[in-house]
Amino acid sequence: MTPSEPFLSSVLQDEHSEPPSAGRNHEEQGEQDQGRRTVVEMIGVCRTFPGTPEVHAVRDINLTISEGEYLSIVGPSGSGKSTLLHLLGLLDRPSVGTYLLDGVDVSELSDAKRSELRGERIGFVFQAFHLLQHRSVLENVELSMLYRRIPRRERTKRARDTLDRVGLKHRVEFSPQTLSGGERQRVAIARALAAEPSLLLADEPTGNLDSGNADAVLDVFDKLHGEGLTLAVITHDDDVSTRADRRVRIADGTLTDEVAS
Amino acid sequence: MRRAPLRRRLALRDLLGEALAGVAARPSRLALTTLGTVVGIAALVATMGLGQTASGQISGRFDATSAVRVVVEAGEREGTDGGVKITELPWDAADRVSRLAGVAAAGTFAQVAVEGAQVRGVPVSDPGGAVEHDVPVAAGSPGLFDAVNAVLSDGRFFDAGHDGRGDPVVVLGRYAAERLGVNRVDSQPSIFIGDRPFTVIGIIDSASHRSELLDAVVLPMGTADSLYGLDAPGALEIRTELGAAQLIGSQAALAVAPNDPELLNVDVPPAPGSLRDEVSTDVNVLFLALGGLALLVGGLGIANITLLSVMERISEIGLRRAVGATRRHIANQFVVESIVIGFLGGLIGAAAGVLATVGVSMARGWTPLLDPGLAAVAPFLGALIGLVAGTYPAWRASTIEPIAALRGG
Structure with missing residues (x-):
């Protein structure tokens, strides 16, 4: 826990951020509003799945995540956590509502454009790691930069640097199959970080790990948070969520703010 | 505005690198996948090579004594006046x-x-x-x-x-x-x-x-x-x-x-060329048909196994989508993978076909003749088969939703 961090409520941020408009450019805004830039802004977002009866996975979500914030989203399974993660990660579109990522309205973008934005702005860390078994650790980390216009040499350099940051410098040429679960998850974190995302989205990052490895991974999150990274961790585990400086709880598709203890 | 499509397209080297890594991940499966193409291309190359070789030889039917016999006989011809001219x-x-x-x-x-x-x-x-x-x-x-x-x-x-x-x-x-x-x-x-x-x-x-x-x-x-x-x-x-x-x-x-040279009947042996054609056509048609059939089966094999591979690699596809790959990137990768498989099959098949031609020629005491262009074109024919075979699986891969792909393990 980092109680010394200044806490910004979402309400306060709403007042400070500019009203959403189509032409707004996040880079200009970032320069004007350094340190308190809004990364994620969801306004009245609903996601319904067709069927009989229609399923309301999440409803009327209002969520703001500002730069450098460490947010945890807690909820039991079936509460709409995964849907929220998919919406945040541009893997799904809201049925209703507006989602601004770095100030860009992403609800109406084409699939290709959303893919591009996802590659540039979002880093994913999954419960199941999703590492490519037949590729080296280095290649796995380089993968997150493959679909962006980054030269090969630069990709390798950044992948090595990032692996160093998560403490895996000595595992660069290893196969993921030979690593422990904690190491695998740190490779996945390095992969997400190497692309220098605006937001790191972690989905039950410790779900497949024992407590020792889980702590190591959470320590890495703390370190990255200290370095200014914006983090959103989705979990059902209170131990994980208490590490964050702000917690929101999701239940039955509805989000409620929790005051950090 | 011209930079936008450039930016989304993967460098050819990266695309090839990813495809090669994908293909090389399962070597034994790769061998099985290429088998049909190898057999088909080998059959085609060997058939055409042996056809060329055989037509280059003086064939068994073309025996040496009759090839040197010319017979001239007195003939007759109807003259312009209706009378018969005899010489x-x-x-x-x-x-x-x-x-x-x-x-x-x-x-x-x-x-x-x-x-x-x-x-x-x-x-x-x-x-x-x-x-x-x-x-x-x-x-x-x-x-x-x-x-x-x-x-x-x-x-x-x-x-x-x-x-x-x-x-x-x-x-x-x-x-x-x-x-x-x-x-x-x-x-x-x-x-x-x-x-x-x-x-x-x-x-x-x-x-x-x-x-x-x-x-x-x-x-x-x-x-x-x-x-x-x-x-x-x-x-x-x-x-x-x-x-x-x-x-x-x-x-x-x-x-x-x-x-009156035209009044004489001159009997000469058939020109070697006309014999060649006979030898080539009757052998070639059957083997070309077999080769084509093997290629069709080979193409279906590639399509089938690439489709299986797509289903197995759903989680990889999801991951790639998560790190910014578009549908087109995914489709391109699988198409290039099956092109690589087809090309490899064509390469091995061409080599096998050339070996078969040389081997049969040695056994029969012939001088092997083979158009080098044929051996050079064969791998590309394999690649073309890979392209055609890979299109449907690649399309299927591109329609996989990342959400579904990332769920669970």
């Missing part, structure tokens, strides 16, 4: 063609009408009746024997001297000699045609053409002319140097009868 071979036809480069030996041949005279071995009138034989009588110039590769079992052939003087000598064919009871010539036996005696100077054992000589009593041309009033030689036998038959065939008529 005769000149007596010196053999000398005339002998001057042509490429003629190894030439000689004239004729059947002789002996006005009902019987050929007999002994001059005795047998009171018991019949030791008379219906033995045909023929005439030849001295060069005839060489021209038809005649071989003597005893004695000698007649020569230009016998021919010029019209000497009463004969050479007997092997069967004629048997019927006339002549088996050796050192005692200078005689035979009778009608009442005329002829000295037997040689017996022919075999000949490669004009096998009627073996049944006949052969007189020199000059003798036949002076005794029986032979009008003209009936045919001219020419043995050419190897490979010269076509050339001599085109020149012989003009050399023999410069005034």
Whole structure:
């Protein structure tokens, strides 16, 4: 826990951020509003799945995540956590509502454009790691930069640097199959970080790990948070969520703010 | 605005790198996947290679003795006035063609009408009746024997001297000699045609053409002319140097009868080219069909296994989408993977086809002939098959939703 961090409520941020408009450019805004830039802004977002009866996975979500914030989203399974993660990660579109990522309205973008934005702005860390078994650790980390216009040499350099940051410098040429679960998850974190995302989205990052490895991974999150990274961790585990400086709880598709203890 | 599509397109090197890594991840499966293409391409290359090789050889049907035989015969033709023009071979036809480069030996041949005279071995009138034989009588110039590769079992052939003087000598064919009871010539036996005696100077054992000589009593041309009033030689036998038959065939008529060359019938062996075509077509059609079938099966194999691979790699696809790959990126990767598989299959198949061509050629003692372009094109044909086969699986891969792909394990 980092109680010394200044806490910004979402309400306060709403007042400070500019009203959403189509032409707004996040880079200009970032320069004007350094340190308190809004990364994620969801306004009245609903996601319904067709069927009989229609399923309301999440409803009327209002969520703001500002730069450098460490947010945890807690909820039991079936509460709409995964849907929220998919919406945040541009893997799904809201049925209703507006989602601004770095100030860009992403609800109406084409699939290709959303893919591009996802590659540039979002880093994913999954419960199941999703590492490519037949590729080296280095290649796995380089993968997150493959679909962006980054030269090969630069990709390798950044992948090595990032692996160093998560403490895996000595595992660069290893196969993921030979690593422990904690190491695998740190490779996945390095992969997400190497692309220098605006937001790191972690989905039950410790779900497949024992407590020792889980702590190591959470320590890495703390370190990255200290370095200014914006983090959103989705979990059902209170131990994980208490590490964050702000917690929101999701239940039955509805989000409620929790005051950090 | 022009930079936007550039930015979304993956560098070719990266795309190839990802595809190669994807293909190389399961080597044993790769081997199985390429098998159909390997077999198909190998069959095509070997078929075409063997076709080319076979047509480059003098085939078994194209035997060396008939390839050097040219026969000129007197012919007839309807003239412009409705009358029939007939020509005769000149007596010196053999000398005339002998001057042509490429003629190894030439000689004239004729059947002789002996006005009902019987050929007999002994001059005795047998009171018991019949030791008379219906033995045909023929005439030849001295060069005839060489021209038809005649071989003597005893004695000698007649020569230009016998021919010029019209000497009463004969050479007997092997069967004629048997019927006339002549088996050796050192005692200078005689035979009778009608009442005329002829000295037997040689017996022919075999000949490669004009096998009627073996049944006949052969007189020199000059003798036949002076005794029986032979009008003209009936045919001219020419043995050419190897490979010269076509050339001599085109020149012989003009050399023999410069005034009416078109009145002569010239019989030449078929050109090697026409034989080649026969050899190639009947072999090739079947094997090309088999090769095509193998390629079709190979393509289906690639499509099937690539589809299986797509289903197995759903989580990888999800991950790639999560790190920014578009549908197009995913589709491109799978298409390129199956192109690589097809190309590899084509490469191995081309090598196998070339080896098969060389191997069969060695076994048959042929000189292997293969268009190098064929071997070069084959891998690209494989790649094309891969492209076609990979299209559907790649499309399927591109429609996989990242949410579904990332769920669970």
